[in-house]
Amino acid sequence: MGSVDEEPTRTKIGPRGRLTIPVALQRAAGVAEGEEVVIRVVGPGVFAIESVQSIEDGLLAEFASIQRPTDAVAAIRADREDDDRA
Template structure:
């Protein structure tokens, strides 16, 4: 790990990252980075690849032998929300409060069935 270095915020908010830190972190000239606030004067700079890898690592993997279908998952979630809203509007709060699953058991299969595939 490289020792901390001191730099200044320049014109238009630009900050120069010391070459030693760039080498240590694998950042290269022209590479896109994500910059975010860590609060209280802390600025976090990460490569796009690092952020993508962190998101992928945090994602729940698909069950063995199946492929994850994000579109079907979003549609199933929306369908469940619509069903829940319908139940709430028509006075069937008990089903919603009891935590009854309102969406299809397997959103991917449900989508294929609805598309007659």
């Protein structure tokens, strides 16, 4: 991956709303040709572009600390036993 401090580069929105991201910026962001990205409006005249892989990696990292029961049946039984005691 390249520098996060990559110099801003001007580009134009082309026919049919197409946007070309310069290769230097693609490299700096670690995004390859053909990779799927998500683009969203952040504010008036401001877009954010993020790779789908980056979004997936962020979600996986965020939920990695959640402990999952190794035995779903045992977890349900334990919950029912707790409810019966209450």
